Amino acid sequence: MSKYWSEITKSVEPYVCGEQPKDKKYVKLNTNESPYGPSPKVLDAIKNAANEDLRLYPDPNCDELSETIAKYYNLDKKQVFIGNGSDEVLAFAFLTFFNQDETIVFPDISYSFYPVYGNLYNIDYRLAKLKDDFSIPVDEFLTENGGVIIPNPNAPTGKQLELDSIKSILDNNPNKVVIIDEAYIDFGGTSAVGLIREYPNLLVVQTLSKSRSLAGIRVGFALGQEELIDGLNRIKNSFNSYTIDRVAAVAAVEAIKDEEYFKECTSRIIKTRGKVTEELGDLGFNVIPSKANFIFAGHPKYPAGELFVKLREKGILVRYFNKDRINNYLRISIGSEEEMEFFIEKVKEIIS
Amino acid sequence: MSKYWSEITKSVEPYVCGEQPKDKKYVKLNTNESPYGPSPKVLDAIKNAANEDLRLYPDPNCDELSETIAKYYNLDKKQVFIGNGSDEVLAFAFLTFFNQDETIVFPDISYSFYPVYGNLYNIDYRLAKLKDDFSIPVDEFLTENGGVIIPNPNAPTGKQLELDSIKSILDNNPNKVVIIDEAYIDFGGTSAVGLIREYPNLLVVQTLSKSRSLAGIRVGFALGQEELIDGLNRIKNSFNSYTIDRVAAVAAVEAIKDEEYFKECTSRIIKTRGKVTEELGDLGFNVIPSKANFIFAGHPKYPAGELFVKLREKGILVRYFNKDRINNYLRISIGSEEEMEFFIEKVKEIIS
Numbered sequence: 039m040s041k042y043w044s045e046i047t048k049s050v051e052p053y054v055c056g057e058q059p060k061d062k063k064y065v066k067l068n069t070n071e072s073p074y075g076p077s078p079k080v081l082d083a084i085k086n087a088a089n090e091d092l093r094l095y096p097d098p099n100c101d102e103l104s105e106t107i108a109k110y111y112n113l114d115k116k117q118v119f120i121g122n123g124s125d126e127v128l129a130f131a132f133l134t135f136f137n138q139d140e141t142i143v144f145p146d147i148s149y150s151f152y153p154v155y156g157n158l159y160n161i162d163y164r165l166a167k168l169k170d171d172f173s174i175p176v177d178e179f180l181t182e183n184g185g186v187i188i189p190n191p192n193a194p195t196g197k198q199l200e201l202d203s204i205k206s207i208l209d210n211n212p213n214k215v216v217i218i219d220e221a222y223i224d225f226g227g228t229s230a231v232g233l234i235r236e237y238p239n240l241l242v243v244q245t246l247s248k249s250r251s252l253a254g255i256r257v258g259f260a261l262g263q264e265e266l267i268d269g270l271n272r273i274k275n276s277f278n279s280y281t282i283d284r285v286a287a288v289a290a291v292e293a294i295k296d297e298e299y300f301k302e303c304t305s306r307i308i309k310t311r312g313k314v315t316e317e318l319g320d321l322g323f324n325v326i327p328s329k330a331n332f333i334f335a336g337h338p339k340y341p342a343g344e345l346f347v348k349l350r351e352k353g354i355l356v357r358y359f360n361k362d363r364i365n366n367y368l369r370i371s372i373g374s375e376e377e378m379e380f381f382i383e384k385v386k387e388i389i390s
Numbered sequence: 391m392s393k394y395w396s397e398i399t400k401s402v403e404p405y406v407c408g409e410q411p412k413d414k415k416y417v418k419l420n421t422n423e424s425p426y427g428p429s430p431k432v433l434d435a436i437k438n439a440a441n442e443d444l445r446l447y448p449d450p451n452c453d454e455l456s457e458t459i460a461k462y463y464n465l466d467k468k469q470v471f472i473g474n475g476s477d478e479v480l481a482f483a484f485l486t487f488f489n490q491d492e493t494i495v496f497p498d499i500s501y502s503f504y505p506v507y508g509n510l511y512n513i514d515y516r517l518a519k520l521k522d523d524f525s526i527p528v529d530e531f532l533t534e535n536g537g538v539i540i541p542n543p544n545a546p547t548g549k550q551l552e553l554d555s556i557k558s559i560l561d562n563n564p565n566k567v568v569i570i571d572e573a574y575i576d577f578g579g580t581s582a583v584g585l586i587r588e589y590p591n592l593l594v595v596q597t598l599s600k601s602r603s604l605a606g607i608r609v610g611f612a613l614g615q616e617e618l619i620d621g622l623n624r625i626k627n628s629f630n631s632y633t634i635d636r637v638a639a640v641a642a643v644e645a646i647k648d649e650e651y652f653k654e655c656t657s658r659i660i661k662t663r664g665k666v667t668e669e670l671g672d673l674g675f676n677v678i679p680s681k682a683n684f685i686f687a688g689h690p691k692y693p694a695g696e697l698f699v700k701l702r703e704k705g706i707l708v709r710y711f712n713k714d715r716i717n718n719y720l721r722i723s724i725g726s727e728e729e730m731e732f733f734i735e736k737v738k739e740i741i742s
Binding site: 072075247286 | 392393394395396397398399402403404405406407410418421423424425426427428432433434436437439440441442443444445446447448449450474475477478481485486487488489506507509510565566567590591599603604605606607608617618620621623624625627628629630631632633634635636637638641
C-alpha cells in the first residue's frame with residue numbers, strides 16, 4: 039500500500055480477468071470470445087476509417103451507432119447509451135443508479151465484476167444465494183433493496199431467467215433500477231428489451247464482444263427509457279466525453295447491420311454447444327443446460343481443478359473458479375467445431 | 391431529475407466539450423485538434439489490425455504500447471499507465487490519489503474538466519487565482535493540500551510553468567500527488583518527465599490527441615514511479631479491464647515510433663503559431679505568448695463574444711469561455727497554414 043493512494047484505492051479489490059497468455063498458442067476456451075472473426079463488412083469499415091479524419095475527435099454522442107442500435111431493437115435513439123465495452127457501461131450504471139447507503143442485490147454466483155464495482159463505489163450489496171440447481175432465487179429480489187443486477191443468461195452457469203420472473207422483480211422494485219446484463223443473450227435466450235416500454239426502471243445491458251465477434255474493439259451498450267439513459271450520460275460526461283473512438287464506432291455500426299453474418303455465427307455456436315453438451319454428458323459430466331456461448335460442467339469423479347491444470351498442459355485454456363459451490367465445475371467457452379473436437383479428445387485422454 | 395438517479399448523478403455538473411457541428415463544414419479551430427492527419431504508418435497499422443483477431447480481447451495491460459512509451463521517455467514499462475484518452479487517465483487519477491476529506495488545488499482558469507471530476511467524486515477543491523498576466527500563482531500550491539493538478543502549458547492560456555516552479559511545488563507536497571497535465575507539452579514546452587526519478591509524488595499525464603494527430607483514436611497515458619502506476623491500475627481494474635482496443639493499441643505504438651513525422655507536424659504548428667501571433671498582434675490583439683497548439687487572444691475594442699459569433703457566421707469555429715476574467719478572449723487552435731490565412735482574412739473583415 040502506498041501513502042499516495044486514496045482510501046478508495048487502498049480498499050478496492052480489482053477484478054482479475056481470464057488469462058491472456060503469450061507464452062504459446064492455446065485453444066482459448068476461457069474468456070467467452072467468438073471462435074469466428076468479425077463480419078467482413080466490419081473489417082472493410084475499419085480499413086476505410088484509417089484516414090486523416092482520425093486527427094479529429096469522434097462524435098461524443100455516437101449518434102450513428104445509437105441510431106443503428108435503436109433501429110435494430112425498435113427503440114428511440116434516446117433510449118440507447120454506448121460505452122467502451124459493457125464493463126464500462128456497468129461501471130457507469132452502478133454509479134448512476136445505486137446509492138452508497140442502500141443495499142443492492144445480485145446473485146452469489148454471478149459475474150465477478152459486480153462486487154468489484156460495489157467496493158469501488160462503496161455501495162453495499164447482498165448476495166442472493168442461487169438455488170441448488172443454480173437457478174436464480176427470484177424471491178430474494180422481491181424484498182426491499184437499493185437496486186438489482188442479474189445477468190441473463192447467468193454467468194458462469196449459462197442458465198436463463200424467464201421473462202415472467204424478470205417482470206415480477208421489476209414490478210416489486212418500482213422505485214429502483216433493475217439491470218439485466220444480457221452479455222450472452224444472443225445464444226438462445228429471451229431478451230428483456232421488449233419490456234422497456236412498460237418498465238421505466240429497467241436497464242438492459244449488452245455487448246458486441248461475444249455474439250458480434252468484437253471483443254477486440256470494446257463496444258457495449260445499455261437500453262432503457264430516456265431518463266435512465268440521460269442519467270448514464272450525466273455520469274459519462276463527468277468522466278470522459280469521448281469514450282468510443284472513430285474506428286470502434288464504424289466497426290460497431292457494421293457489426294449490428296450485418297444480421298445475416300451474426301445469425302450464421304450464433305447458430306453455429308448454438309449447434310456446437312448442443313453437440314459438446316451431449317458428448318460431455320456421455321462422458322459422465324454434469325452439464326448445466328446453457329443458453330450462453332459457454333457451458334458449465336463438472337465430473338463427479340475428476341476434480342475440476344485437476345482437469346483445468348491437465349487441459350492447460352495439453353494446450354487448452356478453460357476457466358476455473360476456486361469458489362464454494364462451483365469449485366467442481368469448469369466454464370468452457372464454445373469454440374469452433376474443430377476446437378471442440380480437440381477439446382473432447384483431450385478430455386477423453388485425461389479421464390480415461 | 392429522475393427518481394432513479396443516485397445522489398451523485400443528481401449532483402454532478404457534466405463537462406461540455408467544444409461543439410462538433412454536423413450542419414456544415416467549418417474551419418475547426420475550437421477543440422485543439424491537429425490540422426495534419428496521423429502518420430501514414432499509423433494508418434497502415436490500423437488497416438493491418440482489421441483482421442479476425444478482433445474477435446479476441448485486447449491485452450488488458452497494453453504491454454507493447456507501455457514498452458514503446460517507456461522506451462521513448464527512457465523509463466521502465468512499469469512507470470507507464472495507458473488510458474482511453476487523457477480524460478480517462480485524469481478521471482482515474484482523481485479517484486486513485488485524492489481523498490474526499492482533503493482539499494486539492496488547481497488554477498481557477500484551467501481545464502474545465504477538473505472541477506467536474508471533483509464534483510463526480512465529491513472531492514473538495516480550492517481554485518488558485520491566476521496572476522493578472524495569467525501566470526500560475528506558485529505560492530498558492532505551497533500551502534497544505536490534498537493534492538495538486540496543473541496543466542503545463544496551461545489551457546486555455548497556453549502559458550508555460552517553469553520546471554523550477556514545479557520542483558518547488560513537488561518539494562512542498564512530499565506526501566501528496568502532484569499531477570502535471572501535459573496535454574500540450576509537445577509544442578515547445580519543457581516536460582516534467584525528467585523529474586520522475588527524483589519525485590515519487592509526480593504524475594505526468596500526456597495524450598496522443600494533439601501532437602500525435604490521434605484525437606479520433608482515444609489514447610492517453612500517465613508516467614510516474616511504479617507505486618503511482620500500480621494505484622492507477624488498481625482503480626482501472628476495478629472499473630474496466632480492457633479500456634484500449636486492439637486497433638487503438640497498434641495505432642498508438644506506431645504514432646509514438648514515428649518520431650520524424652511527429653517532429654515535422656509539431657514544427658509546422660509552432661511555426662504557424664508564431665506567424666498568427668504576430669499577425670493578430672499587428673491587428674491590435676493582445677495575444678498571450680503560447681507554448682501550446684492554440685493561442686489565447688483578445689482585442690481591446692472588439693468583444694470576444696461578438697468576434698466568436700461573427701467568425702462562426704463566416705465558417706470558422708473557435709472557443710469562447712463566457713467566464714469572469716477571460717470573457718474577452720478567444721482560444722484559437724492552430725490549424726494548417728491555409729486555414730490560418732483564411733482565419734486572419736476573416737478577422738480583418740470583421741474588425742475593419
